[in-house]
Amino acid sequence: MDWPTRVDAALALQQALRTQVHLCDEPELPRTVAGVDGGFVDNGATVRAAAVLLRLPDLQPVAQAVAYVPVRFPYVPSLLSFREAPAIIAALEQLGQRPDLVICDGQGLAHPRRFGLACHLGVYCDLPTIGCAKTRLIGQHEPLGNERGACTALMHEGEQLGWVLRTRSGVKPVYVSPGHRVSLARAANLVMACTTRYRLPEPTRLAHQVASGKTVSVPSDKQNSQ
């Protein structure tokens, strides 16, 4: 499959693929989780995507991969997938094994057309995915408690699209929404299960470091790159 270069084609593709999203949980709990994220190099001309695989429930990193792909789409709010997904997919393919779950740095269902980056990656790769964004794209919500674990529904046009989740006491919350093959209810629980002492869950926190050019130590150093 190739990726659209124009906004109108991208919008049409989201409308077509949104029908493929399935929001039901897998029968088995995930035993591995991959965090993915994209960074930029070459003055923004190239996406450097990272995928870090962790074992559950201990969250130990077991593998990592990096991929470089030329940028082919401008940054347009709600069309982030077309900028980062190609590179993220390449990184996931080089991981050596398919993760049981993928956590993305961006929205899933909490998107104008209900098809954020996490949904796109999930449908494309046919993998369970969750979106965990640092800021809001759409939706409203009630104030939430100040303690770790506090959570409130993210609503939009009368329907719940995700959760606003406080992963650390006294720190800005994250915006969690299911991407594919994960239920709204379990999405927040899985993100909490992947979070330790930082605001972001370990999978995306580590993927962000790798995508930003930093180093992450993986015990059995089986990393790949391209």
Add this chain to the structure above:
DNA sequence: GCGACAG
């Protein structure tokens, strides 16, 4: 027409 707007 005026804001809002994942990374």
Add this chain to the structure above:
DNA sequence: ATCTTGTCGC
């Protein structure tokens, strides 16, 4: 996203 160190506070 990205340019960037130390510092204040729980």
